[in-house]
Amino acid sequence: MNAQFKKGVLELCVLSLLKKGDKYGYELADTVGKNIDISEGTIYPLLKRLRAEGYFEVYLKESSSGPARKYYKLTKKGEDTQVLLAEEWQDFTKNVSVIIGGINNDKN
Amino acid sequence: MNAQFKKGVLELCVLSLLKKGDKYGYELADTVGKNIDISEGTIYPLLKRLRAEGYFEVYLKESSSGPARKYYKLTKKGEDTQVLLAEEWQDFTKNVSVIIGGINNDKN
DNA sequence: TCTCGGTAGGTTGCATTGCAAGGTAGCGTG
DNA sequence: CACGCTACCTTGCAATGCAACCTACCGAGA
Numbered sequence: 001m002n003a004q005f006k007k008g009v010l011e012l013c014v015l016s017l018l019k020k021g022d023k024y025g026y027e028l029a030d031t032v033g034k035n036i037d038i039s040e041g042t043i044y045p046l047l048k049r050l051r052a053e054g055y056f057e058v059y060l061k062e063s064s065s066g067p068a069r070k071y072y073k074l075t076k077k078g079e080d081t082q083v084l085l086a087e088e089w090q091d092f093t094k095n096v097s098v099i100i101g102g103i104n105n106d107k108n
Numbered sequence: 109m110n111a112q113f114k115k116g117v118l119e120l121c122v123l124s125l126l127k128k129g130d131k132y133g134y135e136l137a138d139t140v141g142k143n144i145d146i147s148e149g150t151i152y153p154l155l156k157r158l159r160a161e162g163y164f165e166v167y168l169k170e171s172s173s174g175p176a177r178k179y180y181k182l183t184k185k186g187e188d189t190q191v192l193l194a195e196e197w198q199d200f201t202k203n204v205s206v207i208i209g210g211i212n213n214d215k216n
Numbered sequence: 217t218c219t220c221g222g223t224a225g226g227t228t229g230c231a232t233t234g235c236a237a238g239g240t241a242g243c244g245t246g
Numbered sequence: 247c248a249c250g251c252t253a254c255c256t257t258g259c260a261a262t263g264c265a266a267c268c269t270a271c272c273g274a275g276a
Contacts, residue, residue, distance in 0.1 A: 002193070004116025004261065005200050007233055016208045026253050035203040042234050044255055049233090066252035067242040085110070086208055092113050093201050095143035100124045100194055112232065115262055134224050150263050152226055157262090174223035175271040219276085227268075232261100239256075245249085 001037055010038065010046060012089055015074065015082035018056060024069035047072060055081060109145050118146065118154060120197055123182065123190035126164060132177035155180060163189060 013032050017023060023031070029043040051058060055078035060068045074082070121140050125131060131139070137151040159166060163186035168176045182190070 001200065002116050002196055003234055005197065007115035007262085008110050008112025009204055010234080013204065013207045024253080025255095032207065035206050036200070039235055040254085041236065041238095041256085046233080048255085063242090063252080065243070067254075069253070088110055089113065089204070089208070092109065092144070096117055096121065096197070098143050099121045099140065100197070111263055115233085118263080132224080133226095147264055148225085149227085149265065149267095153262085156226085171223080171272090173272070175225075177224070217276100220274090222273095223271080225269080225271105228266090230264085232263090234261090235259085237257085240254080242252085242254105244251090246247100 006036065006038070009089065010036070010042065011050065012082065012085040014043075014046060014050065015055065015078055015085065018072055018074045019079060019082055022071045022073045024061075024071050026069070028072070050078075054078075114144065114146070117197065118144070118150065119158065120190065120193040122151075122154060122158065123163065123186055123193065126180055126182045127187060127190055130179045130181045132169075132179050134177070136180070158186075162186075 010032070013036065014028055017028060017031055025044060025047055026040075028047070029038060029040050032038050032043070050056060051072070054075060056072045056074050059071050059073065061071055062068050118140070121144065122136055125136060125139055133151060133155055134148075136155070137146060137148050140146050140151070158164060159180070162183060164180045164182050167179050167181065169179055170176050
């Protein structure tokens with residue numbers, strides 16, 4: 001899978017998943033990873049960045065099977081950004097498919 | 109528009125447009141730019157790279173209204189890559205929409 | 217002639233972001 | 247008490263889009 005495709009979209013994916021409910025880092029990597037191949041080395045810096053930019057808040061919660069988990073909870077800003085990014089993404093993919101699809105149809 | 113979204117996709121766009129017929133750089137920037145905001149500083153290095161990797165061949169053609177144009181013509185490798193990338197792209201966007209859309213639908 | 221705007225091609229340095237590789241630590245099991 | 251699993255995190259690197267800037271050809275107008 002072309003790694004470049006993912007640039008910027010993972011941010012939208014994380015925000016979208018958190019919109020449904022609080023999750024912890026490892027869980028996010030796992031959930032996103034079911035559809036898109038992603039590594040932990042990608043998710044943690046991403047979470048750190050998004051948190052620093054105020055997209056979510058963090059709280060710790062103990063686990064019976066391992067170390068405490070760090071849960072991420074969307075802020076208002078995070079929700080708004082998710083909506084904006086989702087719109088931009090749909091717009092973008094539509095424009096791309098005009099170029100790609102439109103051409104493939106009636107090639108010589 | 110999120111610049112990161114474009115990473116990797118522009119390559120597919122250029123290959124797709126050239127599939128329909130030979131084009132020169134300035135023209136490509138213009139055509140792609142009708143759907144996706146793109147700058148010349150992006151397209152020329154991209155063309156150089158793709159050419160170096162054997163995706164297309166180049167020939168010069170004079171123009172009555174300006175300097176000679178450098179036309180790009182897809183090679184077999186270029187065509188094959190376009191097909192592969194287009195498949196990957198469609199697969200990828202589908203997976204992303206599972207994460208994004210699937211969540212938005214039944215959020216609390 | 218000289219300059220200017222449009223066309224066309226190009227380069228440099230920078231910012232962003234995904235990833236492999238590696239590290240720390242809590243916990244239960246053998 | 248060593249191992250494996252969960253969970254978090256950091257470092258250095260690679261890829262690629264972009265602003266800014268440069269060169270050069272051409273015709274029109276001063």
